[in-house]
Amino acid sequence: MNTPSASSAEHPKDGRCHVLSLDGGGSKGFYTLGVLREIEAVLKCPLYKHFDLVYGTSTGAIIATLIALGHEVEQIHELYQRHVPTVMRGRKPAQKSAALATLADELFTDKLFTDSKTALGVVATRWASARPMIFKSHASQAHGREI
Numbered sequence: 001m002n003t004p005s006a007s008s009a010e011h012p013k014d015g016r017c018h019v020l021s022l023d024g025g026g027s028k029g030f031y032t033l034g035v036l037r038e039i040e041a042v043l044k045c046p047l048y049k050h051f052d053l054v055y056g057t058s059t060g061a062i063i064a065t066l067i068a069l070g071h072e073v074e075q076i077h078e079l080y081q082r083h084v085p086t087v088m089r090g091r092k093p094a095q096k097s098a099a100l101a102t103l104a105d106e107l108f109t110d111k112l113f114t115d116s117k118t119a120l121g122v123v124a125t126r127w128a129s130a131r132p133m134i135f136k137s138h139a140s141q142a143h144g145r146e147i
Contacts, residue, residue, distance in 0.1 A: 020051040020067070024058020027084050032063060036073045046072045048118040055121040065108070068116035068137065079107065113137035 022032055036047065043050050047067045056064030066076045083103050090096040113120060113135070120137040 017053060018051045019053045019055065020047060020064070022054070022056035022060030022064050024056075024060050026059055027088055029059035029063055029080060029084070030077075032060065033073060033077045033080060036063070036067075037077065040073045046070065048116075051118055053119040053121065055123065057123040061122040061124070062107075064120060065116075065122060068118050068120035069111060070117045 025032075040047055048054070048070055051067075054064045054068050056062070063076055066079070067073075087096055087099040087103060090099055114137065116137045122135040124133045124135065125131070
């Protein structure tokens, strides 16, 4: 198996769109981070430099956002080790939501989608109506629709 060199790993110019899609699962994000650590090692560069688009939902959205902002997987893993026990300690959904809101304030402070180093999509659900909402970092992700 050929592994890409550090120079070829960064945004390949092969005409394809390289997408990284991350699912949710709360503390199962540790499993995702283990796989991403291996991918980053093979690519020999931070993931945002290789993928044109990073999408995530739930814990995957947190990981995707941190990747798009330029964090390396090991940095994200350290954040998870420090914060997941606090978030998961809450017994009621409102307690976990409050812990996540506090964490988001700390991690993302004044960051905007425009601060991302690669295209980013965050999938969320509006609980009251059970309708999905998709937040995107670039207008070009609107699939040709005028915004």
